[in-house]
Amino acid sequence: MSDGKIGPLLLRQLRKLGLSTEVAPIDTEIWNNFLLKIDKTYREYDESRQSSDNVLAVSLKEMELMQEERARLNADTLKELNANLSLVLQASELGVWDWNLETNNVVYDRRWCEILGFKPEDLIHELTTFQALVNPDDINRVMNQAADYIAGKINKFDVKFQMKHREGHWVQIHAKGKIIKFDPAGKPLRFMGTHSDITEEVRIQKEIEQQKNKLFHQSKLASLGEMSAGIAHEVNNPLAIIAGAAELLNKFKDHPEKFNLKVDSILKSTHRISKILNGLKKFSRSAGSIEMKEFNLSSIIDEAIVLTEIKSSRASTPVSRDCPEHLSLVCDDLSLEQVLINLINNAIDAVKLNEEKWVKLTAHEAEESLILRVFDSGATINQELEEKIFDPFFTTKKVGEGTGLGLSITKGILDEHQATISLNRSFPTTCFEIKFKKAGVKIAT
């Protein structure tokens, strides 16, 4: 019997036993049949062994496949997650950019491009594309911040700027970013971040700003209105003096003393009119143009007193000041004047029904600040009111008498001057106290 017919397992077994398929220890035919039977068993065994090996192999393969599948699934999940994320990003208007710092290739995602009216395939995914689309007025500021961040000089990349939309208009962008990959030496390799379209936000903010300016202007107009009721009268009085005196000049031409008196009163009245008109002209200057400069405080106070003279004299409430002449302050003179006019007007109204009526403004230097106080003869404002008086539209005056904007506007202006206003209760009468930071205060030498 040739070896070829017998399987290798049996052959090995036979060799172990010192037998050969060639040399039959018994009758050759019986031996051969016997060998074939055993061989069959061996083969069956081997087959089953083989198949079990196969099972193992298959399972290994399967595991590999499964792993691959799982990876693929994971990838799909990731993809799905990414898709979701991009949906989320899209909903929150976020575009993603991914900047390879070595090549300056930047991948701009779909949303990034969409914000500017493009598709990803419309754009060259390089840094220059971004640079070309940013408003030239902003580009240096943006690239400097990026450079500083990449260089590690600052720990945040967070910047707002304008980019040109495909259709030509400007889109307001808020960009944030983070370095997400460094080489082993710590050199930044990949810089990734988001763009959000804040055009609407900026527009709303602008609207709020405009609204604020409008309120400010309105309150100015309200004070102006309050004054102008008296202004016609106030201008017409000196005019009446001028007209009358001029007529009397002729009558008194032979009485030099009386003649000169009339000339004097004409000049004085003319001066009075121009003072009122100048004050008004300055006062009605358009809102929103705040200009910080160094001004003499006592002259601002004087100006405010002059502009409220009509009201104070009518209300028989003298307004005085006690302020060293040398104090000066970095401020917007007209805004501060507006603040003082508001406070003086309020003070005059507050003491309207009091027996003792006066308003007094004082200013002095303290250690860290300059303190300006507006006193009036009225009793201290109660705590409950104090909480509300700086709210817009809060007023204790009758309808039509006050806009309720005075003090909230006052506070707004003072905020811009980094000054605070509060009620100082350590005095027997009402005292509004304005505190300016010393940095804004300069003492003339």
Added chain:
Amino acid sequence: MPLKIYYVDDEPELCELFEDLFSDSGIVITSFNDSQIALEKITLEPPDLLFMDFRMPSLNGVELAKKSSPEIKKFLISGENNLKSDYPFERILSKPLDTVLIREIIKTYLK
């Protein structure tokens, strides 16, 4: 009896001017720059004609008119344009004063 005229205006200079401008034979002008004091005087010694400013502290022109005897001929002088009043003034005059017009008015009451 001379014609007795009171002029009330919180502006002392205008009071003086009124006297200077319209004093004449047969006319006695007294001016007041405080409407409260004027009211006391009006009650004690009522004038024939009463000229008064509208805008004044304490009592304004209309309030003063209402508190004064209805016998007195009253003229309101106002710096405001288009001032309307529910009090029946003889006339509402505007500032600056039209001296010619006021002289004519005064003349009509001179007997």
